Amino acid sequence: MVDELLGRSNRLGADPRNTNYAGGNTSAKGTGTDPVTGGPVELLWVKGSGGDLGTLKAAGLAVLRLDRLRALVDVFPGEDREDEMVAAFDFCLHGRGGAAPSIDTAMHGLVEAAHVDHLHPDAGIALATAAEGERLTAECFGDRVVWVPWRRPGFQLGLDIAAVAREHSDAIGVILGGHGITAWGATSAEAEANSLEIIQTAARFLAERGRAEPFGPPVAGFGALPPAERRARAAALAPLIRGLASTDRRMVGHFTDDDAVLDFLAHAEHPRLAALGTSCPDHFLRTKVRPLVLDLPPDAPLDAVADRLRTLHAAYRDDYRAYYERHATPDSPPMRGADPAIVLVPGVGMFSFGADKQTARVAGEFYVNAVNVMRGAEAVSTYAPIDESEKFRIEYWALEEAKLARMPKPRPLAGRxxxxxxxxxxxxxxxxxxxxxxxxxxxxxxxxxxxxxxxxxxxxxxxxxxxxxxxxxxxxxxxxxxxxxxxxxxxxxxxxxxxxxxxxxxxxxxxxxxxxxxxxxxxxxxxxxxxxxxxxxxxxxxxxxxxxxxxxxxxxxxxxxxxxxxxxxxxxxxxxxxxxxxxxxxxxxxxxxxxxxxxxxxxxxxGIFAGGWGAKRAAVYGVPESELGAFYAQRTLLKQxxxxxxxxxxxxxxxxxxxxxxxxxxxxxxxxxxxxxxx
Incomplete structure (x- = not known):
């Protein structure tokens, strides 16, 4: 059972068309042995909080008793008290329990199918964020995939999906509005096949039905610079941009000139779409609510670009503080920093930032996912991500704050x-x-x-x-x-x-x-x-x-x-x-x-001594080269x-x-x- 689950997880997670790094989760239900009674017990194995499907191992699975997990339905206090249910998962763990259960555990445990996949494919999220997403989902899949309106991840979303699975016996999964997909199957192979069917069918639908220029017409002068020229310009701009992005705390940067980003920035609609921000919770938790976008062509003088970036950065910080103040409540965590995580430079590429290089790189990868999502949604409809207030609820979620608090203390040179x-x-x-x-x-x-x-x-x-x-x-x-x-x-x-x-x-x-x-x-x-x-x-x-x-x-x-x-x-x-x-x-x-x-x-x-210097110094002092280190030690006060x-x-x-x-x-x-x- 576990080996099957890990194999399926690794295959799905290895392909970026299926899900982003560390995004989504998979599960399997089966029978284990109760360590106290020795009798059989129904169990759920599910990817734990913070892991990555592509590299998932057994230690990254949370293991829970299904009877106890499903008993939580009777004591669920309602959507307003969702966060209490994550703590309740700890009381459902089997034995040592494995990894910490994630917020999506209820989705996996309450759906009756033995195998469940929750993924964040670009094609699926494109439908999930289209203004006409519900209609397009029906056109694309018929009755095989059901639309579920946006709801913040949690116990109630698990109840919603379980109800859909019960009420639509022919359905193989759902499109989660603003979020991603969930699929299921009676066997591991069936769940994997159903996940891939949803992803591939959505991708074909977007390709066949989509209009040619979803980002609008090209903008004169905003096309990509030649490769060597744009990388030279990126190297010249990187320290300035990193310094701005490190105003509140030091960040490490990552640069990409991915074709998807360069094409996005070369077309007329990119300012409007970038301002709307990303939608999938995994995306904007890494990329922040929206990027900073330079509004100058790539051949603008460097001094002018630097001055404009400083002005835009100051405005970004003001806007982010206003965003925080619009939505914060008395019990919201403190603002974590007002600097951008993503900076877009037309004709050059994207700079992304994080506390370490991996975090910075993944943030950039997620924004490429977001660009692909916007392309798909605009190709068949209008990109309509979740509301800003919902983004804030997730970005400053108490559970997210608790996850950050559990992270180990940074090492002395972290970020350097x-x-x-x-x-x-x-x-x-x-x-x-x-x-x-x-x-x-x-x-x-x-x-x-x-x-x-x-x-x-x-x-x-x-x-x-x-x-x-x-x-x-x-x-x-x-x-x-x-x-x-x-x-x-x-x-x-x-x-x-x-x-x-x-x-x-x-x-x-x-x-x-x-x-x-x-x-x-x-x-x-x-x-x-x-x-x-x-x-x-x-x-x-x-x-x-x-x-x-x-x-x-x-x-x-x-x-x-x-x-x-x-x-x-x-x-x-x-x-x-x-x-x-x-x-x-x-x-x-x-x-x-x-x-x-x-x-x-x-x-x-x-290297110096091995290159002949040692032999020459040994000759000067009249000692064998093999004893030169000991000779040097003996002439010191510490004899070391x-x-x-x-x-x-x-x-x-x-x-x-x-x-x-x-x-x-x-x-x-x-x-x-x-x-x-x-x-």
Whole structure:
């Protein structure tokens, strides 16, 4: 029974034509064993709150006793006290119960069919949000699918659907006004087939009956820019838009130039339709009641676009506060923030925002769903989403507030975007992994693109998609264009950049008389010039965002300590050390803090030492290369070897919030080298 349910759920959830991410739920009824009496008991297995059908596993199912669930019908106090019924579901759980039951549990338990699917397909929602939805449903399906008027999800909706199923014995499901579809069957295969029949029949109906230009005629000058041009413009706008969208709380961004969005924004009706907002509760809980829409063509000057976005953002915040005040009651939760979750830029694409990358990406995906819904509804009728007051009731639902309150406390770097140079190995890899572990999204930059990809994949291994946690950037920090392109890639991936780690480096150990100008230039190009180029480009992004930021230089004790046979490396590190002081003084007014870390020689796990530097330093000190780490440890006060993880710890200490008033500082991570004490 459970295996069948999971297989059906995964198949339905894997196809975005059937339902959106984390949207909908499925169930099965069957017989289990009462753990107390040992006798048989009728059970309901149903997808729990917050899960995703495409990846659903047994642990994501709530398991309830059907007798107790159905007994709630006799004590249901009425629609005005719907919320009490969700708490009552907890008293119907079987054994440990599995996942927390969702608001849709009653729909599944009260319908008598053994298998029930509730889904949010674009084609189904298009009919559900059409002004003539009831008539169109009858035209499309005849008696096989029944129209159910909008009702907020809950126990009463479950009673309504159960009554329809009883009274229409030939029906295979319903269109839920403003919401989605529900289908059922005597077997798992029958329920799945009925769900797909509703979805595919609706899609064919819209395609065959729909008019050619549902969004109205094209608007001159609002067509899509060429791909490279629009992505360059998106990268330039992303930090400004992210800063505006983070006025109340810091957000991570996602950009898409999906054809559906670009086509929508290129036609005359998009301002009217966007203002109506989305309809399916899953959609507007992620996208907010409506998006912010730029009303300038894509070739408008960037300065004019920036000024207009600031004006529109201020108006959006005023409108959202007015929306809240129109509908809030004394017991409504406080307003959660007045910034947009979706920003639409004609000819360029869509920027979506959330507390983390996955949330931002899913919000964007949901708005693409909404565009498809509007297209379908306008093709055969007029798009007519649920009333604004109903949207508010769901957005500020006490149950939704309780779900948010149950979420774990964010990690220290949640919402921050880091860019780590030399991130493909050694110290850079350790820093990238540690920042990601503490909640940051990370752009792993390295001249070796394959190494950067490997570290990004390592970071993303625990995520649904690697790109929700990390992206790889192939960039040589000595090349001005590659640096700009690398940071633009980070801005496109996550909306901007908050935390820079200038770690890229190399070393050539030679006495003064053997040091060539090429040796000197290479080391200064990578460390002095490279850090300058990265910091300069990052400062542009950070000042556009207006969110402050951190720039951390991985310098060296050699920037302070004068060791032998090390003129080029030591001088380059001293240059980096003074860049810290200079930039701290210059960027402080923008809230950008600039600090440094001075490690001693990091032998184990170091790309520099593995590349020949270790052998040369071992020769200078007259010890075997295999014992160089131990040699360095013995010359320190603590007699301990410095590892990449120790440097990463220092970067975290500087950026995770506890040192919020510290800038221009160098932290030694050298286990105590007295000659390198800062004075």
């Amino acid at each position: 975007v880091a860019f780590v140079t030399g991130g493909g190995s050694g110290i850079g890899r350790a820093i990238a992994l540690r920042l990601a572990a503490e909640g940051a999204c990370v752009a792993v930059a390295d001249r070796d693109g394959a190494a950067a990809e490997k570290v990004a994949a390592e970071i993303g291994a625990a995520a649904a998609r690697t790109a929700d946690r990390a992206v790889a950037v192939a960039a040589d920090v000595t090349d001005e264009e590659q640096v700009a392109a690398g940071l633009a890639a980070a801005a496109l991936a996550f909306g901007g950049v908050d935390l820079i780690v200038n770690n890229a480096g190399l070393s050539i150990s030679k006495p003064l008389l053997e040091t060539t100008t090429a040796d000197w230039d290479l080391q200064h190009d990578v460390m002095a010039r490279g850090s300058f180029l990265v910091s300069r480009e990052a400062a542009r992004i950070m000042t556009d965002q207006g969110l402050g930021g951190d720039i951390v230089y991985i310098a060296s004790k050699n920037g302070v300590f004068a060791g032998p046979n090390n003129i080029a490396y030591g001088a380059a590190k001293a240059d980096q050390a003074h860049q810290v002081r200079l930039l701290a003084a210059e960027l402080g007014e923008h809230g950008i803090r600039v600090n440094g870390v001075n490690p001693d020689g990091v032998v184990r796990g170091s 070897e410095v590892l990449p993880e120790h440097v990463a710890n220092a970067v975290l200490a500087l950026t995770a919030g506890d040192l919020s008033h510290t800038t221009g500082l160098h932290i030694p991570v050298d286990a105590g080298v007295a000659a390198a004490f800062l004075r």
